Amino acid sequence: MKWGVAVIAAAVPAAAAAQGSERPEILTKLIECRRIDDAGARLRCLDTQVGQLVEAERTREVVIIDRGDAKRPEFTEINSRLKSVNNAGGRWRLTLEDEATWIQADSEELARAPRPGSSIRIRKGVLGSFLANIDRQPAIRVRQVR
Secondary structure, X not given: OOOOEEEEEXXXXXXXXXXXXXXXXXXXXXHHHHHOOOHHHHHHHHHHHHHHHHXXXXXXXXXXXXXXXXXXXXXXXXXXXXXXXXXXXXXXXXXXXXXXXXXXXXXXXXXXXXXXXXXXXEEEOOOOOEEXXXXXXXXXXXXXXX
């Protein structure tokens, strides 16, 4: 039976988690055991590291889940500030502090032009659309591009 498994470490630094490229140290050590040429030493390394992984799971330092059971968190809303704005062809391109970029999907006009530092609230609309309120103005429809 093939298992899809995700390992999530509670001890991973926030910066590494944000990058998404760092493996938890406990998993890295387990994988490094494969590089040992001597079969006996490799087996001892694997036994030790698997034991540490099992203990980390028991203490909830890491959580192991089957990929089929993993669910993406439901999008509710984003509250952030604008890092940059650009108006091209009457539609706003909005870059948030986390570098996520959204563009206006409708032709509604805003009473006050958004500017870097403006507050933005993005929430789910109907039929898969998203609505953005900038500095508490009436909402415009947006879609994420990055």
